[in-house]
Amino acid sequence: MSTGKEGSRIDWVKAGCHLLTGIEAEFARTKPFRDMTIGTGIHLEPKTAILLRTLHAGGARIVATGNLNSTQPDTVDYLHQHGIEVIAEQTMDQSVHDLSLNRVIAEKPDLILDNGGDLFAIYAEAPYPELLGGTEETTSGRMRLAPMREQLQRPILVINDSPIKQFAENRHAVGQSMFESYMRLTNRSTNGKRVTVFGYGACGRGVAANFRNASANVSVVDADPVTTLEAHFDGFLTPPRDHAIRTADVIVTETGAVNVITADDLGAMKDGAVLMNGGHFPTEIAVSDLLHSPQVVARDRFEEQDIETLHLKGGRTVHILAGGHMANLAGPRPLGNSIESMDLGFALQARCLEHIASGKASKDDCVVPVPPAIDAEIAEAYLDRHR
């Protein structure tokens, strides 16, 4: 029997991205981005590599950078081999990352594909007339860009606010991948453990559900009382914040807010508590303050697992996963969200950028959801393939 060729992880991902590969073949014929430059600031990992190749097939020159801490060197090599310019370093240093972002904007891209609002925020400081508009991938980016509409004045479609992205990625896939990442980084069980999830939005719901399905006792803390009531009706414990911290074996943040867990909480934490973040920015857990708290007497670093253990006065320990960065794109062999969920989200990306390149969106469509017709088209294409 023939064993065929040896495929890489990116080949495996591509084989599962049925929507994107279909769009890539179409774009190779229709060239919707002919003579355009697309500047991108999104995780450089295998699934985005397939998205960037799809846009490249559509005639665009791509100038790509990543997000903080998630750049995968194999993906960067792969993109270089396929004619995509990459300006990115694997770094946790915001100032190093900022240099890459500035270099992408210096190319004056015609379209921007952003994740977290990093590129649009730089554009807003020094707008240039050639920008047609672009897309924003995530919740935190929408929160950052919405107050900047006056400066942006361009069509910007928020992929995050598509119902498809909400349920397929944020709820189902982030829930699965955060659970997978807890297991992958710690190799510890969830059975009978007490898990507290901060934030019961789209992502937090999936995280809470996945830990509950893995036989953990899950509590939810949300800043909004109505959302907290919904968590209660969904059968989760909703204790006051202090109690939820005091009793937790695992604390997960999924809020999009800053300083959700701070050094002030150390005194209440249970011995052996594990802290992990799934929110976009590494500021939900105030890691630097925790590391430098006077309560910390020693630290151990488990480099391979990307875990830092804090030894506290009195003998308790607290473990921080991935330095508070998004755990599902950190640590050993980071996989991120499922291929199917990202194929859906990135098909939305490709169609939204095509929509803007074709001049069908106006500057009034600034930081607005994906047009419903695009949602319907992507949903039908996925169902045709999978049901």
Ligand SMILES: NC(=O)c1ccc[n+]([C@@H]2O[C@H](COP(=O)([O-])OP(=O)(O)OC[C@H]3O[C@@H](n4cnc5c(N)ncnc54)[C@H](O)[C@@H]3O)[C@@H](O)[C@H]2O)c1
């Ligand atoms: N890790 C990933 O792969 C991934 C994927 C998608 C989105 N994200 C990120 O995850 C984060 C959450 O996204 P979402 O779509 O669930 O957002 P969301 O807006 O749907 O939900 C956030 C929830 O957090 C609550 N909240 C805000 N501040 C809080 C606080 N201090 N304490 C407790 N609750 C608080 C809000 O009331 C809300 O219910 C964002 O940063 C987003 O960008 C990560």
